[in-house]
Structures are given as structure tokens and as C-alpha cells.
Amino acid sequence: MALPLSAELWHLRIHEINDAPVNETGKYVLYWMIANRRTEWNFSLQRAAWWADQLKKPLVVFEPLRVGYPWASDRLHTFVLQGMLDNQTALSDSPVVYYPYVEPQPDAAKGLLKALADDACAVVTDDFPCFFLPRMVQAVGKRLKVKLEAIDSNGLLPMQAADRDFPVAHSFRRFLQKELPPHLEVFPNANPMAKKSFPATNHKLIADIIQQWPSIDKQTLERPADFIAGLPIDHEVGPVDTPGGTLAARKQMQWFLKEGLPRYADDRNNVESECASQLSPYLHFGHLSAHEVFHHLAKQEKWEPNQLSTKVTGSREGWWNMSPGAEAFLDEIITWRELGYNMCHLRDDYDQFSSLPDWAQKTLNEHKDDPREHVYTLEQFEKAQTHDPLWNAAQRQLVQDGRIHNYLRMLWGKKVLHWTNTPEYAAKILIHLNNKYALDGRNPNSYSGIFWCLGRYDRAWGPEREIFGKIRYMTSDSAMRKLKLKSYIKQYNEGKLFD
Known part of the structure; x- marks a missing residue:
């Protein structure tokens, strides 16, 4: 056949x-x-x-x-x-x-x-x-x-197109730029049953089972x-409040393409001026296809495959020849999203400390016994009972809304590493909290984000610090200086978190 x-x-x-x-x-x-x-x-x-x-x-x-x-x-x-x-x-x-x-x-x-x-x-x-x-x-x-x-x-590139996992996004992006073009010509049908002539039926066919x-x-x-x-x-x-289903997913996609995408390149880290797509729950549960999102984005951009750059550089910009917002978003929904699928497809330990690159495991182990000024239990983290108002607000957003703003989710993860006795325990806490409360948890992208906080897909950074070693360092103070967060903190730190 x-x-x-x-x-x-x-x-x-x-x-x-x-x-x-x-x-x-x-x-x-x-x-x-x-x-x-x-x-x-x-x-x-x-x-x-x-x-x-x-x-x-x-x-x-x-x-x-x-x-x-x-x-x-x-x-x-x-x-x-x-x-x-x-x-x-x-x-x-x-x-x-x-x-x-x-x-x-x-x-x-x-x-x-x-x-x-x-x-x-x-x-x-x-x-x-x-x-x-x-x-x-x-x-x-x-x-x-x-x-x-x-x-x-799952994504625009079949998982079986790659026979190895990639250590950093740049190398995977280069691979995509080589391998993806022919797959842009082979999308699933918008109507999977179009032009099919199989017999129609009804529930009587499986009446005994029902x-x-x-x-x-x-x-x-x-x-x-x-x-x-x-x-x-x-x-x-x-x-x-976020509803599930394909109809809600398409409504959110249409909002993003019209309202969020034009601002995405400049404002995606702006917490108080939300322009993130918020499509990840729909992609996770399969209520929306990445192919459909790409189709409508390309149509809005008046883009055709022949506009792809012939240069394979691994650069985040310039390969698609689309607007800055579109290129920035495609790097998220294709490069970073499918990088996580690549890891989960090829490695059974994607959710384990052992999956971290050697340099990250080494530096975290070297600083395992460093003194911690603050150490919190899982219960304290879950109930947002830390000394840090910004971290507490992010955790409360997760519990209440099922999501954390993209930039703050990175900070949220980094501070759990900072405030736990071991990096292995930090990973377990992050997995539990994210999978329990996030609508888009239990997903390859979730594990990418969690383990990025511990060094996956990153490089060694200096200066070397206590606890973090050479892992990229983030602080709430620096976030407060970069972003307008006062109303965010006030919004999520008011009222009871749990009844």
C-alpha cells in the first residue's frame, strides 16, 4: 500500500x-x-x-x-x-x-x-x-x-530525523536549518479525513463495549x-480561568498573532505588558498543532518557503526572513520546543540529574556543600513562604493561574536551586511543583526549562559563585531593576493562597 x-x-x-x-x-x-x-x-x-x-x-x-x-x-x-x-x-x-x-x-x-x-x-x-x-x-x-x-x-521536524541529542540550542538550530526545509512542504491536512471514502458508521458498531x-x-x-x-x-x-480545547486554543492563537506577535521581539520579557503567546498548554495537550500555528503565522507574514536563507549559520535571526517578532517566536516554538522533544525522544533520563552536561554536574557537585543562607522545604516552597516577595508572587501565579510568566519562570527555578540542600533535590522540587500546578507541565518543554536552570543547553559562566558554581546566576534584585514588577508582586501576594 x-x-x-x-x-x-x-x-x-x-x-x-x-x-x-x-x-x-x-x-x-x-x-x-x-x-x-x-x-x-x-x-x-x-x-x-x-x-x-x-x-x-x-x-x-x-x-x-x-x-x-x-x-x-x-x-x-x-x-x-x-x-x-x-x-x-x-x-x-x-x-x-x-x-x-x-x-x-x-x-x-x-x-x-x-x-x-x-x-x-x-x-x-x-x-x-x-x-x-x-x-x-x-x-x-x-x-x-x-x-x-x-x-x-508533535512538531515541524519529526523526532526520528535526529539520531543524537544536542548539547546547546545553537547546534540544534544549525541541524534544523539543514534538515527542516523539505518538511515545510509536508504538513498534516487541516481536515485529516478529506478525500477519504471509508464507510460511515455509528456507535452501534461498539455498542457492547460502550x-x-x-x-x-x-x-x-x-x-x-x-x-x-x-x-x-x-x-x-x-x-x-484558561479554558481547554481547540476553540479556546485558536482564539488565543488569533489574539497572539494580532496583538502579541508585533511586540514579541521587544516586549516578551515585559511582565506587565503581556505579549507571550500562552499557547504552551494547548500544544502540550494536543488541542493545537504547531503546524497550524506556523501556517497562520506564515500567512500573516506573507511568507513562502523559497524565502528561507540558504546560509546555515545557527543564528536565531535572519534564516526565516520574517519580521523580528516572527523570527523570535519561531525560535521558541520550533528550536527550543523541539529541542526538548529531541532530548526526551532519545534519552530515558531526561528528568534526572544525570542528564545534565558533564561540566554542570561537576560544578554543582563541587559546590554541593556550600553554606546556604536560606533553605526551604517542599511545603514552604509550595505555599510561597520564602523571604523573597518576587519568588513568592511567581509561585502564587503558578498555583492560581497554572502558569508563570516566561522570564520569571527561569528566576523561579534558579532560586529553588539556591535555597535547597542539594541540586538533585532542587530538580525534584521543581518537577513536582511544575507538574502539579502548570497546565503545560509533564512536557518535554517543561523539563527543558527546569534543567536549563541547572545548566542544560547552557555554558559555563563566570565568575564562579557559591552554590551555583559556573551555572548561570539570576537574582530577584536584578529582575526588579530590569523589569516593572511592583504591580505583579502586589497582585499575586494578596489574599490567601490555600483555603
Whole structure:
């Protein structure tokens, strides 16, 4: 069977999880949606639709949500369920069956995926390189008797295009400038099911399965609070004002392209004049595709691929030949974002101290026993009970809003290193706080940011300092001098943090 696009470029996005065959006598093709939680601009859904078209079988889209994953909370569940509502609406008039399932109790979903796969011709899922998902997919692949493919729809460059991890952004940027151009011609279809002629179907196809494992209904998705309140998850981490789903993601993208992008090059570190994209939660949960963002940005810039510079320099500016704001943003959403995916794809220890470059491990170990003027516990950090009003404000923003302003997130991480007994413990605290409260936590980009604070993707800096050694140093005083932060500190340090 010929692939629908360039076979070589498609091959880089297909991860064969097992050696099981396609079951051509199966009832349907199954798309197990676990990371790319969207119905458009999705290579995974496009691949599943292609299989359905080739085999002339119906397509079932199964989007589950467990309750037993680490840091499961009202915040994360609400965001995902809001996305499910958008997916249900988008697929309501389509030829596919959409089956959203939210586990009511731990292990309630045991046997569900196998039951679906037993009647499937093939199973397609998402190739996400982080958190518990890779281990889960591999474990499932060993048990299934039918073909399981994981499809990479994470970024503009397929993760398998690189066979090594990169120590610094400059070297990865050079690699991108060499390897990315042909991939700019091969984007996922905005409508993954366009020009497909697989049979239409309805929920009767999997009626027995739905009877045993009921899907979540539209009314609950529209008002999920009471349902979520009854789940065995962390109810202290509540929902935030940022809504989940593709519709909210596109609204935020449109705001950014119109209002934020023109100011991005000059003002992205300006805390009181917000112009950051705030798209990372939507990218993390798959409610928005990086390809779609790039498509609309390029259209706004009136840009075509032939405008790319032919010089491979690794420079942050000048390669795209776009406006300064666009070039600065593309360096974030492509270079820095996909650098994190590269690390997680190739290294199992991406969340461990051992993943730091040798020079960083060496200098941190040399200063491990340096005296600390302030040492705080995890509980004190979590409750924003440090001596530093700016750090406390950043932590309170994380707890209340599910995010920290980009510049202050770097300072937030650096000070945890400064105020803990060991750098290993600092990393654990940062991972816990970020994954528990941040909407965009549990993501390759999150681990990049956390471990950048400890030297990843950076170089040795002087002068050598206590505790930090040669790690880049940041202080709240310097941030206060550079940025207008008084109203930010006042805004987030008022009122109770926890009831």
C-alpha cells in the first residue's frame, strides 16, 4: 500500500510499536487518541483515516482519560474534558465514531483498550516522548495481537530525523536549518479525513463495549464540575480561568498573532505588558498543532518557503526572513520546543540529574556543600513562604493561574536551586511543583526549562559563585531593576493562597 505523502518523510513519523499484522477481517480501524487531542492538523488521525480508507473499514476515535496518572487533578481533568467537548462537536457530523471515556475509578478501564483492539484491523496512537505515555504504549504493544503504530505529530521536524541529542540550542538550530526545509512542504491536512471514502458508521458498531464502559455524555462535558468532583483525583488543585480545547486554543492563537506577535521581539520579557503567546498548554495537550500555528503565522507574514536563507549559520535571526517578532517566536516554538522533544525522544533520563552536561554536574557537585543562607522545604516552597516577595508572587501565579510568566519562570527555578540542600533535590522540587500546578507541565518543554536552570543547553559562566558554581546566576534584585514588577508582586501576594 502506497503512503499518501512522501514515503521517506512519512516513515520518519511512523513508529512501529509491535510486529503484529493488520487484521483485514476486523470491524474497524481504531485511533487511540492520547496526546494529539484534536480533530484537525493531526498526522495521527490522518494516518488512521488513511488505514480506514485503504481497508474500506469504519474509523473509531477513542479518547480516554485515566484517573491514576501522576498529579491527576481537577485542573488537568477540566482542561482535557473541555477539549473532549470540542472534539465531540467537531466529529458529530463526521463518518467516524467518537468515543470519549473518562475513568471513574482506578483500573475501571482495565480491559477496555484490548476489547476495542480485538475487533480492530489496526490501532494508531500518538507518539509522545514524555511522562508515562511511552511506557504505556510499549506495554500495550506487547499485548496486542494487531498492528500498533504511534505517529509523531508533535512538531515541524519529526523526532526520528535526529539520531543524537544536542548539547546547546545553537547546534540544534544549525541541524534544523539543514534538515527542516523539505518538511515545510509536508504538513498534516487541516481536515485529516478529506478525500477519504471509508464507510460511515455509528456507535452501534461498539455498542457492547460502550455498555460495559459508558462514554462521557455531552451534558457532562458541557458542565463537568460535579462529575470531576466525584473522581478520586486531587481536588485541591482546582481549575483555572484558561479554558481547554481547540476553540479556546485558536482564539488565543488569533489574539497572539494580532496583538502579541508585533511586540514579541521587544516586549516578551515585559511582565506587565503581556505579549507571550500562552499557547504552551494547548500544544502540550494536543488541542493545537504547531503546524497550524506556523501556517497562520506564515500567512500573516506573507511568507513562502523559497524565502528561507540558504546560509546555515545557527543564528536565531535572519534564516526565516520574517519580521523580528516572527523570527523570535519561531525560535521558541520550533528550536527550543523541539529541542526538548529531541532530548526526551532519545534519552530515558531526561528528568534526572544525570542528564545534565558533564561540566554542570561537576560544578554543582563541587559546590554541593556550600553554606546556604536560606533553605526551604517542599511545603514552604509550595505555599510561597520564602523571604523573597518576587519568588513568592511567581509561585502564587503558578498555583492560581497554572502558569508563570516566561522570564520569571527561569528566576523561579534558579532560586529553588539556591535555597535547597542539594541540586538533585532542587530538580525534584521543581518537577513536582511544575507538574502539579502548570497546565503545560509533564512536557518535554517543561523539563527543558527546569534543567536549563541547572545548566542544560547552557555554558559555563563566570565568575564562579557559591552554590551555583559556573551555572548561570539570576537574582530577584536584578529582575526588579530590569523589569516593572511592583504591580505583579502586589497582585499575586494578596489574599490567601490555600483555603
